[in-house]
Amino acid sequence: MRSLPQLAGRLLREPLVQFLLLGAGLFFLYQVVSPAPETAPNRIVVDRAQVARLAQQFERTWLRPPTRAELSGLIDDRVTEEILYREALALGLEKNDLVIRRRLRQKMDFLNEDLGAQRRPTEAELQAYLDAHAEKFAAPARTSFNQVYLKHDRNPAVGRKRADEVRVQLSTGSIQPSEAGDATLLPRGLENASAREISRSFGEVFIAALEQVPVGSGWSGPIETEYGLHLVNVSARDPGGPLPLAEVRAAVEREWSAAQRAESKAKFYAELRKRYSVSIEIPDEKKAAVLKQ
């Protein structure tokens, strides 16, 4: 069992508790102010704590305390805001306001997120998460290859024939890869490149075909893309695979936390929803459309 001061410290760091205590504070203030308007209905008190908070807000922006003039400007602004806020409430302007509704909804989301984010996972939990989602954290397969590029010919058969000839020349060593083919701005090869990296330069069609070429099988192809024809020579391929927790800890922790948050969020709304009975009345003419979907 933890000591009370430890517990207190923990509690204070809970944004939810802070949030709710503020709410309670306002509620309390309301209780004090509203049933007895005759005491001081239009009195505004900017107390020391509020002044200190204004000063700190300034300091977070400018990394220095406000000057006397700046602070009095901040206080003035706060008073103006308080007056307008109260007058707006008196007019009922907060009702049916889409911005306010969405803001409050968002605040509930924050509240919920902060709940899910508070606990750090244990080692065992991370390992279990990694085991269950090994493919998500695996090292991608990597390929090293060279390519010789040939422009499309107006006659595809001529283009293919030329590609076959160049491939034979490359295979017999009668021409160097650096001298073969047509000039291009595409890379002449990539080293240890993942499928994602290869497709960035060459596109999806290319990588799909390249994956079928065995390592060390010499010059093969051509692979046809929208750029032209590519003769390829795959020199190495690392199949990739699962990685130990030590190497992917940060990512696993991030994903674990996200999953926790999503779960807690769903539960939270499900629980809240239980408190309501929801009935939906669809106008007759819309009914058909809804049912059709």
Add this chain to the structure above:
Amino acid sequence: MHVSPLVFLAPAVTALAVALPVAAQISPSKESLSKLYSGAVYSPHAQRRFPSRPLWGDTHLHTGLSVDAGLFGARLGLEEAYRFARGEEVVSSTGQPVKLSRPLDWLVIADHSDAMGLVNDLAAASPEVTKYEQGARWSKGLRAGGQAAVETALDLITTFSQGKVNKDLLAAYSPGSKIYATVWEKVVKAAESYNDPGTFTALIGFEWTSLVKGNNLHRNVIFRDGAEKAGQVVPYTTQAPIGSTDPLDLYKWLENYEKKTGGTVLALAHNGNLSNGLMFPVDAQYTGRKLDKRYVRERARWEPMYEATQIKGDGEAHPLLSPDDAFADYENWDVGNLDLSEAKKPEMLKYEYAREALKSGLLLEARLGTNPYKFGMVGSTDSHTGLATAEEDNFFGKHSGSEPSRDRMKHPFTKTKHGEFKGWQTVASGLAAVWANENTRQSIFDAMARKEVYATTGPRMMVRFFGGWNYTKDDLNSRQPAFRGYEKGVPMGGDLPARGKANAPTFMVYALRDPIGANLDRIQIVKGWLDAKGKTHEKVYDVAWSDDRKPRADGKLPPVGDTVDVKNANWTNTIGASELGVVWTDSDFDPKVRAFYYARVIEIPTPRWIVYDAFRFGVEIPKGAKTTGQERAYTSPIWYTPG
């Protein structure tokens, strides 16, 4: 940290296995390498000091944390935005599954700073609270997490809402002096957790949303730093008394940030087209303050880039400013200011568009000693959906109200008595390409700071642009032209080196089309200069083009053609070229006048996003709506200053 010894051993074994055969061979000396090949060593990847491909990203994405985005119903937050940018499939705010064709390499989430004070007022409670049974119980439940936390939260809410909180506990509550979890802390924390150097970079940023009478003066702020520095501050706002709408005050804040934290930061503006003449002042700021040495120096120092194209209009050039430029009429939004509270007047345009600003910059440099508009160009989305989509066939709109739906192209985007931005006019644009050596915050930021960046309207074409005095055709044909590019001159964003005895500058420019995109129509070089009388000029040169077209008698190149099939939302790469390149010499060069040059790469015509909408939803395209466009890239300029 505990690491298994096997992890250390594995790379060592691999290195050994690879090193042996290589060491057994003779490596070629520099002298033995062919003159055509410009690498210093045989391996073109070894000893390379420049990047082999650009890194793609968006400097300007909003999530549901932005007030306006939330208002339009954006439900996606920071996490979803990063996941989407990294290439994962997510569900949009309107419930539609969506995924990028390819991941982005980096992202700046730039939510509006004016909203980030949202939870600033959360106050601390007195430590006394845990004396009470309720306090202790809640604390325990929340720490337990999972189902217990959910139940605790419900208990808390119920207890507070019914006023059943222990009276003494309530009395013990006092508004504290500590400021807690701000939205900004969430922003910083999310960036830290999604930043994955080498794979995906999450740069920390925010948008300073200065709006003066409906005129857009917005800037995005990007940090080079991580949480340890960027987390020390909260973003600058536009609300007095702490914030301000004057860019000079923003610069003060940026300087203060750097001084106090030792960090590094930059800003970039966007949507000059919606500023009604205020974005690029020449004589005085909107405040009436005359432009002086301080203004031009500060603007040049803090704003090395400009966002030249995005959803709310393309801002490179305007046909009224560039009547001789056949491609200037592209996705312009020129009806009025941001909220259409004031209509556009033609005389405002020259203070709004990037090309004109680059020209004005030369004039101001001559007048005040510094060029305030010496910026590189990027594109970004400014999407308010948490989804950085800039592709025509995968466009999720400006805000959640304009995510794919049957009617979105018909809904007005903004409409007042002064005019209308129509729904179909929103632009599926743009992206920022950065020539950074590594995919890290530092490397990407540094490339931005040196302006080695370019804008595209969505496609990912690779564009290189170098300026120097002695590039030749051989450099381009050397198969690794970038070696020569860096060796003999400067890349985009730079200043031409000293002229020496050369007569005219040469530019090596080449472009490779997007691997899954459209072919290229042409490359153009746009030149701007300031004559001896202090007047600015511009000229657009066609320098490389496809399909062996011959310029007509008037010097104009015939159009590339059009394969777009609107009915079937289709087009083919049967026209255009997959790559284009040239070394171009400016034969009109005058060594006495200031000038800049940038490249514009134009694709063949492709369908606009509304054509895909019409095809997929089976709806009619509104009358007068533009169905095709030629997407493009704008490089950062290279400047020449008389020595």
